[in-house]
Amino acid sequence: MTKRILNRKTTEAVGEQVNVMGWVHARRNMGKVVFFDLRDRSGLLQIVCVPSELDEESKNSLDKIRPEYVIKISGTVQNRAEKQINSDLETGAVEVLAKRIEILNECKTPPFEIDKDTSAVNEELRLKYRYLDLRSARMNQNIRSRHSITQSFREFLIGEDFVEIETPVLAKGTPEGAREYLVPSRLHQGKFYVLPQSPQQFKQLLMVSGMERYFQVAKCFRDEDQRGDRQPEFTQVDLEMSFVEREDVMDLVERSIVNTIQKLYPNKKIQQLPFPRIDYKDAMEKYDTDRPDIREDKNDPNLLAFCWVVNFPFFEKIEDGGWTFTHNPFSRAVPEHREWLLNKKNIGEILTTQYDVVLNGFEIGGGSIRNHEAEALRCVFEVMGIGAEEISAKFGHMLEAFEFGAPPHGGLAIGLDRLVAILQSEPNIREIIAFPKTGDARDPMMGAPDVVSQQALKDAHISIDTE
Amino acid sequence: MTKRILNRKTTEAVGEQVNVMGWVHARRNMGKVVFFDLRDRSGLLQIVCVPSELDEESKNSLDKIRPEYVIKISGTVQNRAEKQINSDLETGAVEVLAKRIEILNECKTPPFEIDKDTSAVNEELRLKYRYLDLRSARMNQNIRSRHSITQSFREFLIGEDFVEIETPVLAKGTPEGAREYLVPSRLHQGKFYVLPQSPQQFKQLLMVSGMERYFQVAKCFRDEDQRGDRQPEFTQVDLEMSFVEREDVMDLVERSIVNTIQKLYPNKKIQQLPFPRIDYKDAMEKYDTDRPDIREDKNDPNLLAFCWVVNFPFFEKIEDGGWTFTHNPFSRAVPEHREWLLNKKNIGEILTTQYDVVLNGFEIGGGSIRNHEAEALRCVFEVMGIGAEEISAKFGHMLEAFEFGAPPHGGLAIGLDRLVAILQSEPNIREIIAFPKTGDARDPMMGAPDVVSQQALKDAHISIDTE
16 A cells, blocks of 8 residues: 555645545535545545546546545645635645545445434434444544543543552452342352442552552443443543542542643633532532532533532431441541441431532532541441441451551542533433443444353353243 | 652652651661651651650550551651661652651551562462552552553554544454353343453444544453463453554554653663564474564563564364464455455465564564455355354444445554563563452452352343252
C-alpha cells in the first residue's frame, strides 16, 4: 500500500500528489463530473473525479462506487475556486483531483443512514449493526470524547501521585451484594467466582498494603433487573487514598472533575465552585430527593450544577425491624458518632462519612471514609444482625487485614458512563458505550447471551435448571 | 487530621515543624533514644525520639510501637550530624525530632518479614497476606513499574492517534476457543455469556466502524489448565489499525516498545534495532523453536534481544487428517498465497501474515493482518471443515460486517504481564500482578472461588453436577 496521508493533512499539501483512503461519505453526480466526500478518521475531504483525468480501470470503478465503499484515491491536491470554499469543513479550501481510484472494499446498502444522526433509528437495529452506527458523526464523537474524558481523569490522578492498579475480575462474592454474576470454576467443582460489583475490598486492601493512592478505570458488574439505562457492565473511575479525611477526598475529586470540564468542555459553565455541600436532611426537606437538581436555569444546556450531599444516616430500618446500611458497610461513622457505633446505641441517628457527588440531578459518584478499625467494622456487621460466625466467614479477611497496620483511608467512585453521557448531552448511557447491551442485557450484534455446548457445561460442572 | 507532608519533602523543610505519617519500617533502641525508620509512599525517613522532648502520652506510645504500626509524628526537621548522613537514603541528610507521637493503628506481628525481599517466603502465605507482601520494597516497585509501563504504552499510542475503547467483558463464546469461562444469564434462562479470551472480534468490528486506530489495556480470560505461570485473567495491550500492511504494524509496535524501555529502563540495552525479522522456517531450523532466545550474552541481565518471527504456516494438520489454523482464523494469508486460499489448494504451504514479537525467548506479543474480505474468511472456515450452517451461526455477524465496507486492517496484542515481568527481572508474572491467582486459579486471600447460596444458583438457573 503506498504511503497514505490523512484527509486533514491535504491542506498542507496543495499542488502535491497524494494518496488518501477512507469511506465514501456522499456522492454527488454533476453531469460528467462526480464529487465524493471521502471520510477518514481525521474528517471529510472533497474528491473531484473528471473522467478525462482517470485511467480506464478507475473510470469503471467510478460508476460502481456508492456511499460507504472503502476507496483509495491517488490524485493532486488543488485549491478550490473562491466560490467553492466550504468554511464548515476543515479541508474546505482544498480538494483532490483524482487520477486513480481503487476500490478497497465494497459496501452493501446500510440498514440506516450513516451520514445523519441515528438517534431516531430503531435501537435494536442500531445495536445489531453497531459497527455502522459508530460510523455516524455523533456516535463517533461520543466514543472519542469518552476516551478523552477517561484519559483526562487518568492524567490528573497520576499528577496527584496516584498509581493505577488492576484488581481481579474473577473475584469472590460479597454478602451484601445480591445480583452478582457467577462464574463456575472448572478446576474446583461446585465453586464459583463472582464478577465484582466494584473493586471495593481490593482497593481497601491496597491501602493496607501502603500504596496510599490507588485508582483504576474499573469494569464493574451488576445483574440488576434492567431498568432505564442501567447496564450489566459499567465503568467507574475508582479511587482510594490513605491519611485523608472527608474534605480531602471531596476536594481532590472536585478538582479532577473541574479540570476535565475546563479542558475538554470550555463552553460548559459550572454553576458554583467549590461544589456546595448539602446535608442529606436538608436535601430531603428542600428537594425531596438526595440527588437534587440545583440548576438555576434548567433550559441552559451548558449549565453544570454540581453539589455534594453529605451526612447520610449510616443505617436504615428494614422490614423485619432490623437494620441495614444505607450505602456501604465499610464506611466510617462521622467522628462524633463513633462512640455510638462502638456502643451500638442511637443506631438510627448515626451519620456516615458517605459523600455523594450530584450533577444536574444525577448521582455521578459516591464514596466515604472507611472504617480502618477492625473493631468498629465488626460493630457495623453486628448492628446488621450478622452472627459472629458469618462475620468471620464473609469478612474475616478484611477484619484480619485491618489488624496489620491499616491506615486511615477513604475514596470514591465516579460513574464514568453517566458523567460522559451528561457532558455529551446524551439521554442514555448506551449512546456513549461502544458495545452496550440492550435493556434486557442482550447484545444483538454478537448474539449474547447464547446457548453453550453440553461439553462446556460439563467442564464447568453445571447443568441448566429446566423448571 | 493536621496537614501532612511526605517524607521526601522534609529535605526542603529543615527547621520547620511538620507532621509526617506512615508505617514503622524499623525500630532501633539506643538506650534512652529510640530511632524509627518511617515509611510512606515517598520513601523512608529517620525519626528521633528523645523522651525529654516528648509529651507524657507520646512517651507511653513510644514503648508500644513496633514495626508496621501506623503512626503520626509531629516534630521538627533537623539536619543530621555530618557523620550520621546516610547517602543511600533520599532523606539521608535530615531527620525529624519527634515532639508528639500518635498511634493511628496497631499491627499484629506480620507472618513474614516485610522489610526484606519476600521471594523465598512460601507463596501460599504471601498470597494469603498479599496486602503485606505488597508492602515490601520489591513488590511495591513491581506494581508501580507496571503502572508506568502501562501508561507509557498508553501515551505513545494516544500520540499516534489511537483511541482507547472499552469492549465488553460479558461477551459471546468463540467457537475456536475451548476453556472459556461461562457466565449464566439470569434474565435469559439456559443462556450464557462468556468471558472473552481477547477483544479480537470487537476490535475488528471497530475497524469496520471507521475508528481506524483502536487500543485497549484489556483484561482477557482463559480457563486453561494452570501450567507454569499462566493466569486465568491476564492483561493485553491490545491494538488494531486500518489501512496498514504487516510492516506498518510491526514498525509501530516496535517503536512503542522501544519508547517505553528507553524512557523507563535507561540501563537496559536493546541488542538490535530494528528488531530482526526471522522466518518461522529459519527459526525452527536454527533454534528448534518459534520463540528463539537470540541474546548474544545470556548472562547480561540488562540485555534485551527482541525479534519478530514471521511467515508462519496458516494451517496445520490435525489428528483426523483435517486442518486447523495455527494462530488466528481471522488472519489474512500473505498476498502471494491469497489465490491458494481462495481456491483451497496447497493448504499446507499457505503462509499467514501473523507476526510474533519475541523477547529473550518469550513470546511477548502477536498479531496479523486480518481478512477483511468476507469471501476469504469464509474459505478459512471451509478449509477447517466447518459447514455452511455452522459458519453462519458462529461467524455470521463477522462475515456480514465485512460486507459493509470493512477497511484493510491488522493489529497485535502485547502480553503485558510477561513484558513487565521480564523488564522487572521477575521469573514469574505473579510477581507483577497486584492480586494474582495461584497455579490452580485460587485467591487464598479472599477465598475465591467459593461456594455460593442455593438462591444464587436458582437465580442463575443452574445446578451443580454432583457426579
